Amino acid sequence: MSLLGRRLPVATGILVAAGLVGAVVAPPDRIQGEYQRLMYVHVPTAWVAYLCFALTGVLSGLWLWRRGDRLDRAAAASAELGVLFTGLTIVLGSWWGKPVWGVWWTWDPRLVTTALIFFVYLGYLALRRGTLDTVERASRSAVLGIVALVQVPIVHMSVVWWRALHQPPTVLKPGDPTIDHRMLLVLLLNVAAFTAVAAMLLRARIRLSVLEEDLAASRAAEDRELAGGAVRAPRLEGR
Amino acid sequence: MVTALAPSPLRQAREVARAELRIEARGGEVLWIITPFGAVALLLVPMAVGPDRPLLAGIGMGMYWVVVLLFGVLVTLRQTASDSSGHLAMLRLAGVPAAARAAGRAAASAVVLLLFETLLLPVAIALYQPDLTGWTWLPVVMLLTAAGLAALGTLAGTLVHGFAGRSSLGPVLVCPLALPLLLGATETLQAVAYGRTPWLWLLVQITTSAIGWLALLLSANAVEESA
Numbered sequence: 001m002s003l004l005g006r007r008l009p010v011a012t013g014i015l016v017a018a019g020l021v022g023a024v025v026a027p028p029d030r031i032q033g034e035y036q037r038l039m040y041v042h043v044p045t046a047w048v049a050y051l052c053f054a055l056t057g058v059l060s061g062l063w064l065w066r067r068g069d070r071l072d073r074a075a076a077a078s079a080e081l082g083v084l085f086t087g088l089t090i091v092l093g094s095w096w097g098k099p100v101w102g103v104w105w106t107w108d109p110r111l112v113t114t115a116l117i118f119f120v121y122l123g124y125l126a127l128r129r130g131t132l133d134t135v136e137r138a139s140r141s142a143v144l145g146i147v148a149l150v151q152v153p154i155v156h157m158s159v160v161w162w163r164a165l166h167q168p169p170t171v172l173k174p175g176d177p178t179i180d181h182r183m184l185l186v187l188l189l190n191v192a193a194f195t196a197v198a199a200m201l202l203r204a205r206i207r208l209s210v211l212e213e214d215l216a217a218s219r220a221a222e223d224r225e226l227a228g229g230a231v232r233a234p235r236l237e238g239r
Numbered sequence: 240m241v242t243a244l245a246p247s248p249l250r251q252a253r254e255v256a257r258a259e260l261r262i263e264a265r266g267g268e269v270l271w272i273i274t275p276f277g278a279v280a281l282l283l284v285p286m287a288v289g290p291d292r293p294l295l296a297g298i299g300m301g302m303y304w305v306v307v308l309l310f311g312v313l314v315t316l317r318q319t320a321s322d323s324s325g326h327l328a329m330l331r332l333a334g335v336p337a338a339a340r341a342a343g344r345a346a347a348s349a350v351v352l353l354l355f356e357t358l359l360l361p362v363a364i365a366l367y368q369p370d371l372t373g374w375t376w377l378p379v380v381m382l383l384t385a386a387g388l389a390a391l392g393t394l395a396g397t398l399v400h401g402f403a404g405r406s407s408l409g410p411v412l413v414c415p416l417a418l419p420l421l422l423g424a425t426e427t428l429q430a431v432a433y434g435r436t437p438w439l440w441l442l443v444q445i446t447t448s449a450i451g452w453l454a455l456l457l458s459a460n461a462v463e464e465s466a
Contacts, residue, residue, distance in 0.1 A: 113418070116415035116418055119415050120416060122411070126404070126411065127398060127412070130402045130403060139464065140398045143398060143454070143458040146454070147450075151415070154419070
């Protein structure tokens with residue numbers, strides 16, 4: 001079994017290449033100039049992070065309903081990816097913020113809520129690492145996976161609910177997107193590319209989890225055999 | 240033959256809460272350990288930022304709520320709120336549903352939290368002398384904060400039960416989720432000070448508390464089954 005598969009990496013490669021070319025040839029922003037091109041990586045990473053957390057929530061709900069190892073494995077893998085992409089979102093946003101806002105970090109509701117969601121899901125991963133029993137781990141993390149999902153709409157709506165430095169939604173909002181349509185096209189292309197990257201990583205992580213579980217099971221079996229070999233049935237003298 | 244009727248889940252929850260409060264009253268973990276610790280934290284902040292009276296008055300209520308949030312999580316995760324296996328087995332044998340146990344524990348934590356908030360408030364006022372415009376809203380805010388934090392803390396306590404890093408992981412899970420409670424608490428008095436009605440911020444607190452309680456009650460059985 002290949003970790004990455006065959007067709008998905010090819011499709012992902014094509015999408016990433018197209019997204020990269022689009023990000024280079026798209027017109028620069030009238031005010032921010034070339035710095036605005038960071039949008040083509042910052043927004044897709046944030047989108048993928050939302051998607052991963054939503055997937056974790058849905059799979060957690062399904063686990064509580066149907067109870068399947070595959071659901072738990074996929075929920076955990078999705079949360080790991082969500083944490084990775086949230087971290088990337090914060091770093092890329094900070095990198096964009098320095099030239100545009102003049103600071104690496106500011107006490108903006110969007111920034112703070114994004115940092116908080118990062119820590120909530122770090123807690124989710126810590127909870128999984130610290131719980132050894134598989135059913136207990138799946139059950140506890142499923143509950144947390146659903147509760148933590150409440151934060152996603154809070155992060156998204158934070159720029160609407162509070163006065164913020166961060167710009168309000170330009171695409172995921174009612175009405176026509178308030179963005180140049182060529183820029184929008186490139187942005188959507190990059191969103192598709194990052195989604196494909198996430199799908200590829202998700203599949204690889206799930207397969208890796210299966211291999212880890214198989215390895216753990218085979219080690220446990222070896223341990224049992226060793227113990228079994230060391231123990232002899234009691235025999236009475238003279239028989 | 241006389242058949243004894245099983246008490247309603249509400250009554251069971253009330254009895255669990257009463258037992259929890261009795262245990263806390265005997266142990267005094269919150270009164271003698273966590274509350275003084277919170278007061279020490281309030282005392283340390285002015286030493287870190289300097290004895291600038293207007294600055295301290297400005298940040299006073301904010302610091303109070305931060306301490307309530309951080310130390311409030313410790314209140315909900317207190318040792319006396321953790322079931323021993325024998326205690327848990329007894330409650331299960333007695334037929335007390337997981338949701339009733341969780342609700343009782345959260346209700347007891349809410350009462351203890353309210354006491355904790357009440358004890359710390361005069362300390363914060365004395366040390367920081369903050370502007371107390373709109374103080375009449377304070378009891379409502381304290382009640383909602385206690386209710387919400389109790390639900391979230393009890394939920395986290397259930398999830399990290401038996402976990403080696405329980406006292407560290409619990410706050411990591413609760414604090415980010417309790418952010419709307421902190422915002423609601425601080426912004427309510429701010430709104431009143433600026434002559435606005437604080438209903439929106441109270442609604443934020445009510446919604447967060449309701450979500451916390453709902454999650455606690457709905458997840459109780461699932462967490463219980465796997466334990």
